[in-house]
Amino acid sequence: MSSYEYILRTENLYKSFGHLEVLKDVTLNVQKGEVICIIGPSGAGKSTYLRSLNQLETITSGKIFIKDELFLHREHNRTIHRMDPEKHKALMLEMGMVFQSFNLFPHKTVLENVMIAQVLVRKKSKEAAQKLAKEIIQMVGLSDKLDVYPSKLSGGQQQRVAIARALAMEPEIMLFDEPTSALDPELVGEVLAVMKKLASQGITMLVVTHEMGFAREAADRVIFMDAGRIAQQGPPEDIFVNPKGDRLKQFLQSIL
Protein backbone atom coordinates (compact mmCIF):
# COMPACT_ATOMS: atom_id res chain seq x y z
CA MET A 1 0.00 0.00 0.00
CA SER A 2 2.85 2.35 0.69
CA SER A 3 4.44 3.53 -2.49
CA TYR A 4 7.32 5.34 -0.84
CA GLU A 5 10.78 4.23 0.04
CA TYR A 6 11.38 6.21 3.22
CA ILE A 7 8.70 7.51 5.52
CA LEU A 8 11.02 10.24 6.73
CA ARG A 9 14.21 11.56 5.25
CA THR A 10 16.41 14.50 6.12
CA GLU A 11 19.18 15.70 3.90
CA ASN A 12 22.02 17.97 5.03
CA LEU A 13 20.13 19.57 7.88
CA TYR A 14 21.77 22.60 9.44
CA LYS A 15 20.50 24.67 12.31
CA SER A 16 22.18 27.53 14.11
CA PHE A 17 21.08 29.80 16.91
CA GLY A 18 22.98 32.95 16.11
CA HIS A 19 26.60 31.93 15.82
CA LEU A 20 26.08 28.62 17.56
CA GLU A 21 25.72 25.76 15.12
CA VAL A 22 23.56 23.12 16.75
CA LEU A 23 22.98 20.79 13.83
CA LYS A 24 25.61 20.11 11.21
CA ASP A 25 24.85 18.21 8.08
CA VAL A 26 22.40 15.73 9.55
CA THR A 27 21.28 13.21 6.98
CA LEU A 28 19.02 10.36 8.00
CA ASN A 29 16.69 7.94 6.26
CA VAL A 30 13.92 6.32 8.21
CA GLN A 31 11.92 3.36 6.98
CA LYS A 32 8.35 2.69 7.90
CA GLY A 33 8.04 0.83 11.17
CA GLU A 34 11.58 1.52 12.26
CA VAL A 35 12.26 2.35 15.89
CA ILE A 36 15.22 4.69 16.15
CA CYS A 37 16.79 5.79 19.41
CA ILE A 38 18.92 8.90 19.39
CA ILE A 39 21.49 9.06 22.18
CA GLY A 40 24.32 11.40 22.92
CA PRO A 41 25.65 13.93 25.43
CA SER A 42 23.56 16.99 26.23
CA GLY A 43 24.02 19.79 23.76
CA ALA A 44 24.59 17.30 20.95
CA GLY A 45 21.52 18.58 19.09
CA LYS A 46 19.26 15.55 19.64
CA SER A 47 16.23 17.51 20.78
CA THR A 48 16.79 20.27 18.24
CA TYR A 49 16.83 17.66 15.49
CA LEU A 50 13.53 16.20 16.63
CA ARG A 51 11.96 19.62 17.04
CA SER A 52 13.04 20.77 13.61
CA LEU A 53 11.34 17.75 12.06
CA ASN A 54 8.11 18.94 13.61
CA GLN A 55 8.66 22.59 12.63
CA LEU A 56 8.97 23.68 16.25
CA GLU A 57 12.40 24.91 15.21
CA THR A 58 13.06 26.33 11.78
CA ILE A 59 16.10 24.82 10.15
CA THR A 60 18.76 27.06 8.68
CA SER A 61 19.21 24.91 5.63
CA GLY A 62 18.54 21.42 4.42
CA LYS A 63 15.73 19.29 3.07
CA ILE A 64 13.05 17.31 4.85
CA PHE A 65 11.10 14.64 2.99
CA ILE A 66 8.03 12.88 4.26
CA LYS A 67 6.96 9.82 2.32
CA ASP A 68 9.48 10.80 -0.34
CA GLU A 69 7.77 14.13 -0.89
CA LEU A 70 9.82 17.27 -0.38
CA PHE A 71 8.26 18.76 2.70
CA LEU A 72 10.57 21.69 3.31
CA HIS A 73 13.68 22.97 1.63
CA ARG A 74 15.66 25.87 3.04
CA GLU A 75 19.02 27.36 2.22
CA HIS A 76 20.77 30.03 4.30
CA ASN A 77 17.69 30.79 6.35
CA ARG A 78 15.46 31.22 3.31
CA THR A 79 12.69 28.93 2.29
CA ILE A 80 13.30 27.55 -1.20
CA HIS A 81 10.39 25.18 -1.29
CA ARG A 82 7.35 24.63 0.78
CA MET A 83 4.41 22.58 -0.34
CA ASP A 84 0.91 24.01 -0.50
CA PRO A 85 -0.55 24.64 2.97
CA GLU A 86 -3.26 21.96 2.88
CA LYS A 87 -0.83 19.20 2.00
CA HIS A 88 1.74 20.64 4.38
CA LYS A 89 -0.77 20.46 7.20
CA ALA A 90 -1.78 16.92 6.29
CA LEU A 91 1.82 15.71 6.29
CA MET A 92 2.52 17.54 9.56
CA LEU A 93 -0.21 15.41 11.10
CA GLU A 94 1.76 12.31 10.20
CA MET A 95 4.07 13.22 13.07
CA GLY A 96 3.03 13.06 16.70
CA MET A 97 5.21 14.50 19.39
CA VAL A 98 5.72 13.67 23.06
CA PHE A 99 7.56 16.23 25.16
CA GLN A 100 9.89 15.90 28.09
CA SER A 101 7.63 18.10 30.20
CA PHE A 102 4.37 16.43 29.01
CA ASN A 103 2.73 19.78 28.14
CA LEU A 104 -0.76 18.46 28.77
CA PHE A 105 -3.50 21.08 28.70
CA PRO A 106 -4.14 21.63 32.41
CA HIS A 107 -7.64 23.08 31.95
CA LYS A 108 -8.86 19.98 30.10
CA THR A 109 -9.61 16.58 31.55
CA VAL A 110 -7.72 13.51 30.37
CA LEU A 111 -10.50 12.67 27.92
CA GLU A 112 -10.69 16.25 26.62
CA ASN A 113 -6.93 16.38 26.20
CA VAL A 114 -7.08 13.36 23.94
CA MET A 115 -10.19 14.56 22.10
CA ILE A 116 -9.56 18.24 21.45
CA ALA A 117 -7.22 18.06 18.47
CA GLN A 118 -9.28 15.33 16.83
CA VAL A 119 -12.29 17.64 16.89
CA LEU A 120 -10.50 20.89 16.05
CA VAL A 121 -7.94 19.65 13.54
CA ARG A 122 -9.24 16.37 12.18
CA LYS A 123 -12.79 17.83 12.22
CA LYS A 124 -14.21 14.65 13.68
CA SER A 125 -17.56 14.49 15.40
CA LYS A 126 -17.48 14.53 19.19
CA GLU A 127 -18.78 10.96 19.36
CA ALA A 128 -16.15 9.59 17.00
CA ALA A 129 -13.39 11.49 18.78
CA GLN A 130 -14.57 10.26 22.16
CA LYS A 131 -14.71 6.65 20.97
CA LEU A 132 -11.16 6.68 19.66
CA ALA A 133 -9.93 8.62 22.69
CA LYS A 134 -11.36 6.03 25.06
CA GLU A 135 -9.77 3.19 23.10
CA ILE A 136 -6.37 4.83 23.19
CA ILE A 137 -6.62 5.81 26.83
CA GLN A 138 -7.44 2.19 27.61
CA MET A 139 -4.36 1.16 25.64
CA VAL A 140 -2.15 3.31 27.87
CA GLY A 141 -3.96 1.92 30.90
CA LEU A 142 -5.73 4.99 32.24
CA SER A 143 -9.40 4.19 31.66
CA ASP A 144 -10.21 5.02 35.27
CA LYS A 145 -8.86 8.58 34.90
CA LEU A 146 -11.01 9.85 32.02
CA ASP A 147 -12.55 12.82 33.85
CA VAL A 148 -9.54 13.72 35.95
CA TYR A 149 -7.52 16.90 35.43
CA PRO A 150 -3.81 16.39 34.67
CA SER A 151 -2.72 18.05 37.92
CA LYS A 152 -4.19 15.11 39.81
CA LEU A 153 -2.02 12.57 37.94
CA SER A 154 1.49 11.36 38.62
CA GLY A 155 4.25 12.23 36.16
CA GLY A 156 4.15 8.78 34.61
CA GLN A 157 0.40 8.92 34.17
CA GLN A 158 0.64 12.40 32.66
CA GLN A 159 3.20 11.23 30.15
CA ARG A 160 1.00 8.28 29.19
CA VAL A 161 -1.87 10.72 28.59
CA ALA A 162 0.49 12.82 26.46
CA ILE A 163 1.33 9.73 24.41
CA ALA A 164 -2.38 8.98 24.05
CA ARG A 165 -3.03 12.57 22.98
CA ALA A 166 -0.42 12.30 20.22
CA LEU A 167 -1.64 8.85 19.15
CA ALA A 168 -5.22 10.07 18.85
CA MET A 169 -4.20 12.02 15.76
CA GLU A 170 -3.26 8.65 14.24
CA PRO A 171 0.21 9.70 13.18
CA GLU A 172 2.53 7.36 11.31
CA ILE A 173 5.61 8.71 13.02
CA MET A 174 5.96 9.34 16.73
CA LEU A 175 8.65 11.67 18.00
CA PHE A 176 9.64 11.28 21.64
CA ASP A 177 11.75 14.05 23.13
CA GLU A 178 13.30 12.59 26.30
CA PRO A 179 9.92 11.25 27.45
CA THR A 180 11.20 9.87 30.75
CA SER A 181 13.77 12.48 31.76
CA ALA A 182 11.35 14.45 33.95
CA LEU A 183 10.05 11.39 35.76
CA ASP A 184 10.86 9.90 39.12
CA PRO A 185 12.87 6.69 38.62
CA GLU A 186 10.05 4.41 39.76
CA LEU A 187 7.65 5.93 37.19
CA VAL A 188 9.92 5.46 34.18
CA GLY A 189 8.92 1.82 33.72
CA GLU A 190 5.23 2.42 33.04
CA VAL A 191 5.99 4.92 30.27
CA LEU A 192 8.63 2.70 28.67
CA ALA A 193 6.18 -0.20 28.76
CA VAL A 194 3.68 1.81 26.71
CA MET A 195 6.44 2.80 24.28
CA LYS A 196 7.52 -0.80 23.86
CA LYS A 197 3.94 -1.72 23.13
CA LEU A 198 3.85 0.92 20.40
CA ALA A 199 7.16 -0.26 18.99
CA SER A 200 5.79 -3.77 18.68
CA GLN A 201 2.72 -2.41 16.87
CA GLY A 202 4.87 -1.18 14.04
CA ILE A 203 4.60 2.56 14.53
CA THR A 204 7.65 4.44 13.28
CA MET A 205 9.36 5.98 16.28
CA LEU A 206 12.18 8.43 16.81
CA VAL A 207 13.14 8.50 20.46
CA VAL A 208 15.62 10.85 22.05
CA THR A 209 16.46 9.09 25.28
CA HIS A 210 18.92 8.49 28.05
CA GLU A 211 17.37 5.09 28.79
CA MET A 212 20.04 2.82 27.36
CA GLY A 213 18.11 -0.25 28.46
CA PHE A 214 15.15 0.79 26.36
CA ALA A 215 17.38 1.64 23.40
CA ARG A 216 19.06 -1.72 23.55
CA GLU A 217 15.83 -3.62 23.86
CA ALA A 218 13.40 -1.81 21.58
CA ALA A 219 15.45 0.02 18.97
CA ASP A 220 16.06 -1.23 15.46
CA ARG A 221 18.76 1.35 15.08
CA VAL A 222 20.65 3.53 17.51
CA ILE A 223 22.04 6.89 16.49
CA PHE A 224 24.81 8.50 18.46
CA MET A 225 24.89 12.24 18.04
CA ASP A 226 27.78 14.39 19.12
CA ALA A 227 28.37 18.11 18.58
CA GLY A 228 25.52 18.48 16.11
CA ARG A 229 26.49 15.55 13.89
CA ILE A 230 25.47 11.95 13.61
CA ALA A 231 28.72 10.45 14.87
CA GLN A 232 27.73 6.80 14.61
CA GLN A 233 24.74 4.68 13.85
CA GLY A 234 23.91 1.03 13.74
CA PRO A 235 21.93 -1.75 15.35
CA PRO A 236 21.97 -1.65 19.17
CA GLU A 237 24.43 -4.52 19.46
CA ASP A 238 27.01 -2.63 17.42
CA ILE A 239 26.62 0.52 19.42
CA PHE A 240 26.42 -0.94 22.91
CA VAL A 241 28.37 -4.18 22.68
CA ASN A 242 31.18 -3.22 20.33
CA PRO A 243 31.35 0.55 20.46
CA LYS A 244 33.82 2.13 18.11
CA GLY A 245 35.30 5.57 18.42
CA ASP A 246 36.54 7.33 21.54
CA ARG A 247 33.61 9.72 21.95
CA LEU A 248 31.04 6.92 21.95
CA LYS A 249 33.08 4.81 24.36
CA GLN A 250 33.56 7.77 26.63
CA PHE A 251 29.84 8.60 26.51
CA LEU A 252 28.72 5.06 27.22
CA GLN A 253 31.16 4.78 30.07
CA SER A 254 29.90 7.97 31.65
CA ILE A 255 26.27 6.98 31.40
CA LEU A 256 26.32 3.27 32.28
Next chain:
Amino acid sequence: MNVLKRILHVSAWKHATKTAAIIVMAAVALLTTLSVINVSQEEMLLNASEQMTQAIQADQNNTRKRVTVTYNSFGFIKYMSLSTSGASAMKEAYIGFAGQVYKADEGFMKFTGQMVNYTYRMLGTGENILHGVKLTLLLTTLSMLIGLILSIFLALGKISKNKIISKISSAYIFFFRGTPLLIQLFVIYFSVPVIFGFSWRGIFAVGDPESVFKGAFLAALISFSLNAAAYCAEIVRAAIQSINKGQSEAAKALGMGYGQTMRYIIIPQSIRRMIPPLCNEFVMMIKDVSLVFAISLMDITTISKTIMTSEGNYLVFLPALIIYLVITAIFTYLFGKVEKRLSIYE
Protein backbone atom coordinates in the same frame (compact mmCIF):
# COMPACT_ATOMS: atom_id res chain seq x y z
CA MET B 1 -39.67 26.76 38.16
CA ASN B 2 -36.83 24.31 38.73
CA VAL B 3 -34.60 27.10 39.95
CA LEU B 4 -37.27 28.14 42.44
CA LYS B 5 -37.60 24.55 43.65
CA ARG B 6 -33.88 24.29 44.15
CA ILE B 7 -33.74 27.56 46.07
CA LEU B 8 -36.65 26.47 48.28
CA HIS B 9 -34.94 23.18 49.04
CA VAL B 10 -33.66 24.56 52.32
CA SER B 11 -32.10 21.40 53.69
CA ALA B 12 -29.60 21.43 50.83
CA TRP B 13 -28.40 24.95 51.61
CA LYS B 14 -24.90 25.54 52.75
CA HIS B 15 -24.36 26.37 56.39
CA ALA B 16 -23.31 29.94 55.59
CA THR B 17 -26.43 30.48 53.48
CA LYS B 18 -28.61 29.25 56.34
CA THR B 19 -26.87 31.58 58.78
CA ALA B 20 -27.27 34.49 56.38
CA ALA B 21 -30.96 33.69 55.89
CA ILE B 22 -31.53 33.58 59.65
CA ILE B 23 -29.75 36.91 60.12
CA VAL B 24 -31.76 38.53 57.30
CA MET B 25 -35.04 37.18 58.68
CA ALA B 26 -34.20 38.32 62.19
CA ALA B 27 -33.27 41.78 60.88
CA VAL B 28 -36.52 42.07 58.92
CA ALA B 29 -38.52 40.98 61.99
CA LEU B 30 -36.70 43.44 64.22
CA LEU B 31 -37.14 46.36 61.80
CA THR B 32 -40.82 45.52 61.29
CA THR B 33 -41.40 45.46 65.04
CA LEU B 34 -39.55 48.74 65.47
CA SER B 35 -41.63 50.27 62.67
CA VAL B 36 -44.92 49.12 64.19
CA ILE B 37 -44.17 50.54 67.62
CA ASN B 38 -42.66 53.74 66.25
CA VAL B 39 -44.22 57.15 66.77
CA SER B 40 -46.26 58.88 64.06
CA GLN B 41 -45.51 62.30 62.61
CA GLU B 42 -48.34 63.78 64.69
CA GLU B 43 -46.79 62.44 67.87
CA MET B 44 -43.46 63.93 66.88
CA LEU B 45 -45.09 67.31 66.26
CA LEU B 46 -46.44 67.25 69.81
CA ASN B 47 -42.85 67.57 71.02
CA ALA B 48 -42.27 70.83 69.18
CA SER B 49 -41.69 73.95 71.22
CA GLU B 50 -44.59 76.26 71.97
CA GLN B 51 -43.47 78.98 69.57
CA MET B 52 -42.99 76.49 66.78
CA THR B 53 -46.41 74.95 67.42
CA GLN B 54 -47.99 78.37 67.24
CA ALA B 55 -46.18 79.09 63.99
CA ILE B 56 -47.41 75.85 62.52
CA GLN B 57 -50.97 76.52 63.58
CA ALA B 58 -50.75 80.03 62.14
CA ASP B 59 -49.51 78.54 58.87
CA GLN B 60 -52.71 76.52 58.50
CA ASN B 61 -54.61 79.69 57.58
CA ASN B 62 -51.85 81.25 55.47
CA THR B 63 -51.06 80.52 51.87
CA ARG B 64 -47.45 81.50 52.41
CA LYS B 65 -46.00 79.14 54.95
CA ARG B 66 -43.42 80.28 57.47
CA VAL B 67 -42.42 76.88 58.72
CA THR B 68 -40.51 74.44 56.55
CA VAL B 69 -41.28 70.89 57.64
CA THR B 70 -38.91 68.14 56.60
CA TYR B 71 -40.14 64.68 57.41
CA ASN B 72 -38.11 61.56 56.47
CA SER B 73 -39.40 58.17 57.48
CA PHE B 74 -37.70 54.82 57.10
CA GLY B 75 -40.38 53.31 59.33
CA PHE B 76 -38.15 52.15 62.12
CA ILE B 77 -36.40 55.51 62.29
CA LYS B 78 -37.89 58.90 61.50
CA TYR B 79 -36.40 62.33 61.23
CA MET B 80 -38.26 65.61 61.32
CA SER B 81 -36.87 69.10 61.18
CA LEU B 82 -38.87 72.28 61.60
CA SER B 83 -37.39 75.61 60.62
CA THR B 84 -38.53 79.13 60.10
CA SER B 85 -36.70 81.89 58.31
CA GLY B 86 -36.66 85.61 58.84
CA ALA B 87 -35.78 87.75 61.84
CA SER B 88 -36.91 85.22 64.45
CA ALA B 89 -35.50 82.17 62.69
CA MET B 90 -35.92 78.90 64.62
CA LYS B 91 -34.75 75.42 63.90
CA GLU B 92 -35.72 72.24 65.70
CA ALA B 93 -35.02 68.66 64.80
CA TYR B 94 -36.38 65.39 66.19
CA ILE B 95 -35.69 61.71 65.77
CA GLY B 96 -38.40 59.13 66.27
CA PHE B 97 -37.07 55.75 67.23
CA ALA B 98 -38.57 52.76 69.08
CA GLY B 99 -41.67 54.69 70.09
CA GLN B 100 -39.70 57.56 71.60
CA VAL B 101 -39.05 61.06 70.30
CA TYR B 102 -35.56 62.44 70.78
CA LYS B 103 -34.33 65.98 70.30
CA ALA B 104 -31.74 66.13 67.52
CA ASP B 105 -30.40 69.66 67.84
CA GLU B 106 -26.85 68.91 68.86
CA GLY B 107 -24.14 66.32 69.28
CA PHE B 108 -24.57 62.69 68.34
CA MET B 109 -28.33 62.91 67.85
CA LYS B 110 -27.88 65.81 65.40
CA PHE B 111 -25.36 63.76 63.43
CA THR B 112 -27.67 60.74 63.38
CA GLY B 113 -30.57 62.88 62.25
CA GLN B 114 -28.57 64.36 59.40
CA MET B 115 -27.42 60.93 58.26
CA VAL B 116 -31.05 59.76 58.18
CA ASN B 117 -31.94 62.88 56.23
CA TYR B 118 -29.17 62.52 53.63
CA THR B 119 -29.73 58.85 53.15
CA TYR B 120 -33.42 59.52 52.70
CA ARG B 121 -32.76 62.28 50.21
CA MET B 122 -30.30 60.18 48.28
CA LEU B 123 -32.76 57.32 48.03
CA GLY B 124 -35.76 59.57 47.57
CA THR B 125 -36.82 61.73 44.68
CA GLY B 126 -34.92 64.71 43.40
CA GLU B 127 -31.18 64.09 43.42
CA ASN B 128 -31.71 60.38 43.62
CA ILE B 129 -28.50 58.65 44.60
CA LEU B 130 -29.81 55.43 43.04
CA HIS B 131 -29.55 57.17 39.68
CA GLY B 132 -25.96 57.90 40.57
CA VAL B 133 -25.32 54.29 41.54
CA LYS B 134 -26.91 53.15 38.30
CA LEU B 135 -24.77 55.53 36.27
CA THR B 136 -21.57 54.55 38.08
CA LEU B 137 -22.26 50.82 37.65
CA LEU B 138 -23.36 51.21 34.05
CA LEU B 139 -20.30 53.23 33.07
CA THR B 140 -17.93 50.92 34.95
CA THR B 141 -19.26 47.61 33.65
CA LEU B 142 -19.82 48.78 30.08
CA SER B 143 -16.42 50.40 29.72
CA MET B 144 -14.67 47.45 31.38
CA LEU B 145 -16.48 45.09 29.01
CA ILE B 146 -15.68 47.09 25.88
CA GLY B 147 -12.16 47.74 27.18
CA LEU B 148 -11.59 44.05 27.84
CA ILE B 149 -12.65 43.04 24.33
CA LEU B 150 -10.42 45.73 22.80
CA SER B 151 -7.59 44.76 25.11
CA ILE B 152 -7.44 41.19 23.82
CA PHE B 153 -6.67 42.51 20.34
CA LEU B 154 -4.23 45.06 21.74
CA ALA B 155 -2.43 42.40 23.78
CA LEU B 156 -2.22 39.98 20.84
CA GLY B 157 -1.10 42.93 18.73
CA LYS B 158 1.66 43.85 21.15
CA ILE B 159 3.08 40.33 21.24
CA SER B 160 2.58 39.90 17.49
CA LYS B 161 5.60 39.16 15.33
CA ASN B 162 4.41 41.77 12.87
CA LYS B 163 6.50 44.81 13.80
CA ILE B 164 4.02 47.45 12.60
CA ILE B 165 1.06 45.95 14.50
CA SER B 166 3.21 45.52 17.57
CA LYS B 167 4.43 49.14 17.44
CA ILE B 168 0.92 50.53 16.97
CA SER B 169 -0.42 48.51 19.91
CA SER B 170 2.49 49.55 22.11
CA ALA B 171 2.04 53.20 21.18
CA TYR B 172 -1.67 53.06 22.00
CA ILE B 173 -1.01 51.48 25.40
CA PHE B 174 1.78 53.95 26.13
CA PHE B 175 -0.40 56.91 25.20
CA PHE B 176 -3.42 55.97 27.31
CA ARG B 177 -1.38 54.89 30.31
CA GLY B 178 0.88 57.90 30.06
CA THR B 179 -1.77 60.64 30.20
CA PRO B 180 -4.31 61.49 32.93
CA LEU B 181 -7.76 60.04 32.50
CA LEU B 182 -9.35 63.41 33.29
CA ILE B 183 -7.51 65.04 30.39
CA GLN B 184 -8.49 62.16 28.10
CA LEU B 185 -12.11 62.73 29.14
CA PHE B 186 -11.79 66.47 28.44
CA VAL B 187 -10.17 65.87 25.07
CA ILE B 188 -12.87 63.46 23.98
CA TYR B 189 -15.75 65.52 25.38
CA PHE B 190 -14.53 69.00 24.41
CA SER B 191 -11.69 68.85 21.86
CA VAL B 192 -12.70 65.99 19.59
CA PRO B 193 -16.05 67.60 18.61
CA VAL B 194 -14.19 70.80 17.71
CA ILE B 195 -11.67 68.94 15.57
CA PHE B 196 -14.25 66.88 13.71
CA GLY B 197 -17.02 69.45 13.72
CA PHE B 198 -19.84 67.71 15.58
CA SER B 199 -21.43 67.96 19.00
CA TRP B 200 -22.06 65.14 21.43
CA ARG B 201 -25.64 66.22 22.08
CA GLY B 202 -26.22 66.53 18.34
CA ILE B 203 -25.85 62.75 18.00
CA PHE B 204 -29.23 62.35 19.66
CA ALA B 205 -32.59 63.58 18.42
CA VAL B 206 -33.16 67.30 18.38
CA GLY B 207 -35.52 68.35 21.15
CA ASP B 208 -34.67 65.34 23.31
CA PRO B 209 -34.32 67.00 26.72
CA GLU B 210 -31.92 64.26 27.76
CA SER B 211 -29.63 64.73 24.76
CA VAL B 212 -27.02 66.67 26.75
CA PHE B 213 -26.72 63.87 29.29
CA LYS B 214 -26.82 61.14 26.66
CA GLY B 215 -24.06 62.88 24.74
CA ALA B 216 -21.94 63.28 27.86
CA PHE B 217 -22.56 59.63 28.77
CA LEU B 218 -21.44 58.49 25.32
CA ALA B 219 -18.29 60.62 25.53
CA ALA B 220 -17.52 59.28 29.01
CA LEU B 221 -18.16 55.69 27.90
CA ILE B 222 -15.76 56.09 24.97
CA SER B 223 -13.06 57.70 27.14
CA PHE B 224 -13.26 55.08 29.87
CA SER B 225 -13.40 52.19 27.39
CA LEU B 226 -10.33 53.38 25.51
CA ASN B 227 -8.50 53.93 28.78
CA ALA B 228 -9.55 50.58 30.26
CA ALA B 229 -8.45 48.86 27.05
CA ALA B 230 -4.89 50.11 27.54
CA TYR B 231 -4.68 48.99 31.17
CA CYS B 232 -6.40 45.64 30.53
CA ALA B 233 -4.15 45.00 27.53
CA GLU B 234 -1.11 44.87 29.79
CA ILE B 235 -2.95 42.51 32.15
CA VAL B 236 -4.00 40.26 29.28
CA ARG B 237 -0.53 40.32 27.73
CA ALA B 238 1.16 39.42 31.00
CA ALA B 239 -1.31 36.59 31.57
CA ILE B 240 -0.85 35.19 28.06
CA GLN B 241 2.92 35.37 28.29
CA SER B 242 2.88 33.70 31.68
CA ILE B 243 1.51 30.50 30.10
CA ASN B 244 4.28 27.98 29.56
CA LYS B 245 5.66 27.97 26.02
CA GLY B 246 5.21 24.19 26.00
CA GLN B 247 1.45 24.69 25.76
CA SER B 248 1.59 26.41 22.38
CA GLU B 249 4.25 23.94 21.21
CA ALA B 250 2.03 21.02 22.15
CA ALA B 251 -0.91 22.62 20.35
CA LYS B 252 1.22 23.25 17.27
CA ALA B 253 2.51 19.69 17.31
CA LEU B 254 -1.11 18.53 17.29
CA GLY B 255 -1.73 20.61 14.17
CA MET B 256 -3.72 23.46 15.73
CA GLY B 257 -3.40 26.85 14.09
CA TYR B 258 -2.57 30.12 15.87
CA GLY B 259 -6.21 31.10 16.28
CA GLN B 260 -7.26 27.72 17.65
CA THR B 261 -4.29 27.62 20.00
CA MET B 262 -5.13 31.04 21.40
CA ARG B 263 -8.85 30.40 21.65
CA TYR B 264 -8.89 26.91 23.09
CA ILE B 265 -5.55 26.55 24.87
CA ILE B 266 -3.83 29.79 25.85
CA ILE B 267 -6.62 32.27 26.59
CA PRO B 268 -8.76 29.88 28.71
CA GLN B 269 -5.74 29.20 30.88
CA SER B 270 -4.72 32.83 31.13
CA ILE B 271 -8.21 34.02 32.14
CA ARG B 272 -7.83 32.68 35.66
CA ARG B 273 -4.56 34.54 36.03
CA MET B 274 -6.19 37.72 34.76
CA ILE B 275 -8.96 37.73 37.37
CA PRO B 276 -7.11 39.27 40.36
CA PRO B 277 -5.52 42.15 38.41
CA LEU B 278 -8.76 42.67 36.47
CA CYS B 279 -10.62 42.91 39.77
CA ASN B 280 -8.16 45.62 40.80
CA GLU B 281 -8.71 47.41 37.53
CA PHE B 282 -12.48 47.15 37.96
CA VAL B 283 -12.34 48.65 41.43
CA MET B 284 -10.08 51.42 40.13
CA MET B 285 -12.60 52.04 37.38
CA ILE B 286 -15.51 52.38 39.84
CA LYS B 287 -13.55 55.13 41.50
CA ASP B 288 -12.29 56.70 38.26
CA VAL B 289 -15.85 57.06 37.02
CA SER B 290 -16.29 59.78 39.67
CA LEU B 291 -14.33 62.01 37.25
CA VAL B 292 -17.55 62.45 35.27
CA PHE B 293 -18.49 65.20 37.69
CA ALA B 294 -16.20 67.31 35.47
CA ILE B 295 -18.66 66.94 32.59
CA SER B 296 -21.75 67.22 34.80
CA LEU B 297 -22.91 63.62 34.63
CA MET B 298 -24.90 62.68 37.73
CA ASP B 299 -22.98 59.85 39.34
CA ILE B 300 -22.65 59.15 43.06
CA THR B 301 -19.96 61.80 43.51
CA THR B 302 -21.73 64.53 41.53
CA ILE B 303 -25.01 63.97 43.36
CA SER B 304 -23.31 64.08 46.77
CA LYS B 305 -21.63 67.29 45.75
CA THR B 306 -24.94 68.77 44.59
CA ILE B 307 -26.57 67.89 47.90
CA MET B 308 -23.61 69.40 49.76
CA THR B 309 -23.87 72.64 47.78
CA SER B 310 -27.61 73.05 48.28
CA GLU B 311 -27.53 71.89 51.88
CA GLY B 312 -24.32 73.57 52.93
CA ASN B 313 -23.36 70.56 55.00
CA TYR B 314 -20.23 68.58 54.47
CA LEU B 315 -21.24 65.31 56.11
CA VAL B 316 -23.16 64.22 53.02
CA PHE B 317 -20.01 62.55 51.64
CA LEU B 318 -20.06 59.90 54.34
CA PRO B 319 -23.06 57.98 52.95
CA ALA B 320 -21.46 58.30 49.49
CA LEU B 321 -18.29 56.75 50.86
CA ILE B 322 -20.24 53.83 52.25
CA ILE B 323 -22.08 53.29 48.99
CA TYR B 324 -18.75 53.09 47.13
CA LEU B 325 -17.43 50.68 49.73
CA VAL B 326 -20.47 48.42 49.41
CA ILE B 327 -20.21 48.34 45.61
CA THR B 328 -16.49 47.55 45.78
CA ALA B 329 -17.07 44.82 48.37
CA ILE B 330 -19.75 43.17 46.24
CA PHE B 331 -17.57 43.13 43.15
CA THR B 332 -14.48 41.92 45.01
CA TYR B 333 -16.59 39.06 46.35
CA LEU B 334 -17.94 38.20 42.89
CA PHE B 335 -14.49 38.25 41.29
CA GLY B 336 -13.21 35.99 44.06
CA LYS B 337 -16.04 33.55 43.34
CA VAL B 338 -15.24 33.54 39.62
CA GLU B 339 -11.56 32.95 40.34
CA LYS B 340 -12.40 30.01 42.57
CA ARG B 341 -14.76 28.59 39.95
CA LEU B 342 -11.99 28.80 37.35
CA SER B 343 -9.39 27.16 39.59
CA ILE B 344 -10.97 23.72 39.66
CA TYR B 345 -8.23 22.14 37.59
CA GLU B 346 -5.35 23.30 39.74
